[in-house]
Amino acid sequence: MARYRSIEEILGEEDDLGLLNVTLRPRAARRPEGERDAELVREVNRFFERTGRVPDPEAADYEEMRLAILWAGLARCGPAGHLAEEDVNGLLSGVSLTLTAEPAAPERDWRDEPDADEVPTSLDDIFDDDELDVSDAFTAIKHVTPAEDRLVPDHRAEFYPCHDFERFRDMFAQTQAALEAGEREVRSINHNEEVRVDEGSLFIRKGLLTYVAEKAEMTARAGKRDHRLRIIFSNGMESDPLLSSFRKALADDATARAIHRHGIGAMDPAWEADRIDLTGTVYVVRSKSREPAIAEVSGILLKIGVTTQEVRRRIADARNDPTFLLAPVELVATYDLVNLSWRKVEQLLHRFFDAARPRDLWITDRFGRKVYPREWFYVLPEHVSRAVQAIRESNLHELEYDPESQAIRKKR
Known part of the structure; x- marks a missing residue:
């Protein structure tokens, strides 16, 4: 029997028995659904090679989310050994293990009675639920004054x-x-x-x-x-x-x-017969407010009021009264009225100094609303004194107040 030194010598001889005539059998054709699964495995493996991870079903990208859902559906079908040759990165085995470790709990129907520990007994139980993600905008009350206030x-x-x-x-x-x-x-x-x-x-x-x-x-x-x-x-x-x-x-x-x-x-002419013309007192006060817009002009910002009450009583609660700018006041001067209607005197003084009335003076009350006091003027105490004296002498109509020169002068 001839001895062969190499495989080439063997293959070099004639094959009388036809042993080397090997015909490869073609790969068995997959069914259409099998081919779709294979293509899915190939696509997921390409995604893995590109990103280093499997697709995320919560991804913002639609294509990644779609691929992840299909991938999870394939894994739920059980072991897929016939797709192993397509799974070049061995991803199928990892997915199968995670999904088959514990069977999913059956979904509950909304008609089912809830468990006793699932029923809240108060609003605190509802808002303390960790799974309830409620924005503070729905639970925090803003711009509302507490009842006690x-x-x-x-x-x-x-x-x-x-x-x-x-x-x-x-x-x-x-x-x-x-x-x-x-x-x-x-x-x-x-x-x-x-x-x-x-x-x-x-x-x-x-x-x-x-x-x-x-x-x-x-x-x-x-x-x-x-x-x-x-x-x-x-x-x-x-x-x-x-x-x-x-x-x-x-x-x-x-x-x-x-x-x-x-x-x-x-x-009826007698309808206001009950009205009594009371003699009152003109009072001039200066604000002690610490608000910057008021404090910086406190030297020339005066309140001119007329009252039939005791003046000390009238200004005693100034810190709580919006007409006094919600701040204590300093009494600058008072002028008693004799046989003069306090109402008419008040109207005359306010009309006389109207040009010196601050147009943008306002404060915020405790409800957060704007209040516009109307009895404050940019004048000096001597201006008020001169105007009151003119009322007593019945010649106020001959005078006028000039806000630019801050002086009382004869009308031209």
Whole structure:
């Protein structure tokens, strides 16, 4: 038998038996779904080689998300040994292990009764749930005044003895006699009614005759007009509420009544016969506010007011009163009026110094709303003194205030 030294010598001889005639069998054709799976495996492997990771089903990119969902679906079909030759990076085995480690829990239907520990017992249980991701914008309340702050008024109107009650004693006696004789009309006040309150108005509140002696210091709050009142009661006491507060007190009092004269209303010449022309006091104050916009002009920014009350009493609660810029004030000067209507004097002074009124003066009240006090002026104390003296001498109409030169001069 011939000995061969190499494989080439063997293959070099003639193959009489046809042993080297080997015909390769073609690869068995895959079914269409099998070919789709194979293409998917190839695509995922290309993605892995490109990025170093498998596709993420939570990806923002649509193509990556689609590929990840298809990949997870292939893994749920179980072991895929027939695709091993396509899985050049061995990714199929890792996916199969993670998905077959623990069977997925069956999804619950919304009709199923919840477990006892899943039912919240309070709002705190709901908002403390770690799985509930609620933005603070839905739970944090902003721009709302707490209830305890809303119950505290800017100015608390207290009752105190009326220092000039003798001026009103006869009027109260005459009103009481007219009511008993049927010469005055009394009508109840509806709860939702906005009562008209003017100087000289008479009411019955808490069983007492109530007289509106002064209606002054108009201001605007949230676009609504308001006034400071001086209220005199038939028992010798008085108070100084805001007009809005007084209206609310009347509406809330089931026994409150409005007193009118017989006649045709405001057109009747005697309709305002109850109005008493009180002699008052002109007062000038300077603000002690620490607000930069106010403090830097405090030397020339003065409030000119007229009141029939005691001045010390009127300014005592300035820190809580928007008409005083919500700050303490310093009393600069006072001027007593004799036989002069305080209302007319106030109107004359404010009209005379109107050119010196700051147009952009405003403050923010405790509700965050803008308040525009109207009784503050850029003037000096001697200017106010000169104007009051001119009123007493009845020649104010001959003078004018020049804001540029800050001087009072004769009209040209």
